[in-house]
Amino acid sequence: MPSAQPVGQPVPADGRLPEQALAGLGERPLGIYVHVPFCRVRCGYCDFNTYTVPELGGHGATVDTYADAALAELRLAREVLAGGREVLAAGSAGRHSGAGKAPQVSTVFFGGGTPTMLPPLDLVKVLDGIREQFGLDHGAEVTTEANPDTITPEVAERLAAGGFTRVSLGMQSAVPHVLATLERTHDPANVRSAVEAVRAAGLQVSLDLIYGTPGESLENWRTSLEAVLELEPDHVSAYALVVEDGTKLAAQVRRGTVQMPDDDDEADKYELAERVLGGAGYGWYEISNWSRAAEGRCRHNESYWRGADWWGVGPGAHSHVGGVRWWNVKHPAPYAERLASGVSPGAGREVLTAEQQHDEEVLLGIRLAEGLDLGLVEGPGRLAVAGLVADGLLDGRAAVRGRAVLTVRGRLLADTVVHRLLSG
Numbered sequence: 001m002p003s004a005q006p007v008g009q010p011v012p013a014d015g016r017l018p019e020q021a022l023a024g025l026g027e028r029p030l031g032i033y034v035h036v037p038f039c040r041v042r043c044g045y046c047d048f049n050t051y052t053v054p055e056l057g058g059h060g061a062t063v064d065t066y067a068d069a070a071l072a073e074l075r076l077a078r079e080v081l082a083g084g085r086e087v088l089a090a091g092s093a094g095r096h097s098g099a100g101k102a103p104q105v106s107t108v109f110f111g112g113g114t115p116t117m118l119p120p121l122d123l124v125k126v127l128d129g130i131r132e133q134f135g136l137d138h139g140a141e142v143t144t145e146a147n148p149d150t151i152t153p154e155v156a157e158r159l160a161a162g163g164f165t166r167v168s169l170g171m172q173s174a175v176p177h178v179l180a181t182l183e184r185t186h187d188p189a190n191v192r193s194a195v196e197a198v199r200a201a202g203l204q205v206s207l208d209l210i211y212g213t214p215g216e217s218l219e220n221w222r223t224s225l226e227a228v229l230e231l232e233p234d235h236v237s238a239y240a241l242v243v244e245d246g247t248k249l250a251a252q253v254r255r256g257t258v259q260m261p262d263d264d265d266e267a268d269k270y271e272l273a274e275r276v277l278g279g280a281g282y283g284w285y286e287i288s289n290w291s292r293a294a295e296g297r298c299r300h301n302e303s304y305w306r307g308a309d310w311w312g313v314g315p316g317a318h319s320h321v322g323g324v325r326w327w328n329v330k331h332p333a334p335y336a337e338r339l340a341s342g343v344s345p346g347a348g349r350e351v352l353t354a355e356q357q358h359d360e361e362v363l364l365g366i367r368l369a370e371g372l373d374l375g376l377v378e379g380p381g382r383l384a385v386a387g388l389v390a391d392g393l394l395d396g397r398a399a400v401r402g403r404a405v406l407t408v409r410g411r412l413l414a415d416t417v418v419h420r421l422l423s424g
């Protein structure tokens with residue numbers, strides 16, 4: 001069951017943003033996230049905003065009608081963001097010559113749910129909509145997530161022909177009993193054939209892993225990491241399994257039918273990931289992300305950590321433009337109904353204060369291997385830096401150069417580091 005949404009302030013029916021949010025638009029990279037809220041079955045651990053076909057009962061944005069609803073939101077997005085260009089052009093002596101033109105898009109990410117529940121031609125149709133409304137930068141990064149059992153050579157070729165550049169596959173584990181506990185529908189052989197199809201189509205490959213599944217030993221985790229190395233992806237994400245409220249996994253843990261591993265197990269597995277991936281030439285560039293070369297990084301996700309602008313299309317999608325954050329109605333039925341009657345699907349929004357923006361910059365920036373400019377940390381937080389270095393959580397040499405960079409231990413305790421940087 002997807003989790004509840006925040007409340008926030010109401011979003012105007014036309015989706016208009018406050019003028020201050022549009023200042024500087026186009027000077028920062030703009031990304032588009034497209035949320036495709038459909039899965040064949042729901043995995044027991046997942047609380048993402050996603051629905052199976054029977055759950056939807058044919059109402060609202062379904063697999064068949066999703067692309068048209070997304071295109072309607074893209075038209076609205078262009079109007080809202082192009083409004084900003086008009087304001088800017090009028091108010092800044094034509095700094096932007098293209099009044100009424102929305103800024104170009106540098107990254108696109110189709111996430112889910114399972115975007116590849118849609119036929120590839122529908123995904124390409126939505127991408128074409130982005131091109132038409134905004135324009136795509138030369139060399140734009142265009143990713144789709146996919147379950148390994150939804151990728152065939154034909155699907156991969158159609159995505160590549162339509163302009164996609166990367167596919168991120170939810171591999172999760174290479175160990176059958178772990179995949180069974182996670183209730184995954186794929187097996188390790190599906191992952192290999194999906195990787196081969198994606199690579200043969202000329203697309204970059206990323207693999208998602210989960211560690212800390214009940215019953216997973218350290219040796220099982222090593223098996224998964226070694227299987228990843230054999231597949232030679234461009235990029236790897238590894239996430240500790242989170243027990244989300246309201247999921248089947250949470251009920252199993254509460255009843256005691258499954259037991260979650262302890263924090264030491266999680267730390268051992270993270271450290272093993274760093275050793276195995278790092279030893280094979282995959283450098284970490286964010287706490288949960290490793291890539292073989294700088295070109296292998298996910299630029300779209302990097303832009304989230306750097307506080308760039310992005311518009312999230314689709315039911316429940318979140319957006320952020322110039323310090324305003326908003327989120328769409330979650331269910332595909334009201335989402336499609338609102339767009340069909342020309343109303344923004346925005347359910348609520350927050351205008352971040354300067355202090356909230358600063359705290360967010362610290363919270364997100366510290367996650368990156370390049371670290372955080374210590375100039376952003378003041379007062380008691382600045383005084384805490386020496387203690388964080390002494391505790392082995394921040395890199396001492398980087399601190400001397402004026403940057404807060406997490407050590408491996410610091411990456412495991414990033415929340416503590418943020419707390420001490422913000423409050424001393």
Ligand SMILES: C[S@@+](CC[C@H](N)C(=O)[O-])C[C@H]1O[C@@H](n2cnc3c(N)ncnc32)[C@H](O)[C@@H]1O
Nearest residue numbers: 045046112113145146147170208239240241242
């Ligand atoms: C939208 S899914 C990826 C695409 C596709 N639906 C799949 O599962 O293969 C995004 C990723 O989130 C991660 N994820 C989802 N729920 C999680 C949880 N409770 N704990 C840790 N990772 C989770 C999984 O690694 C998953 O690959």
Ligand code: SF4
Nearest residue numbers: 039042043046112113
């Ligand atoms: S397939 Fe992916 S999005 Fe769907 S329920 Fe499983 S983890 Fe969640």
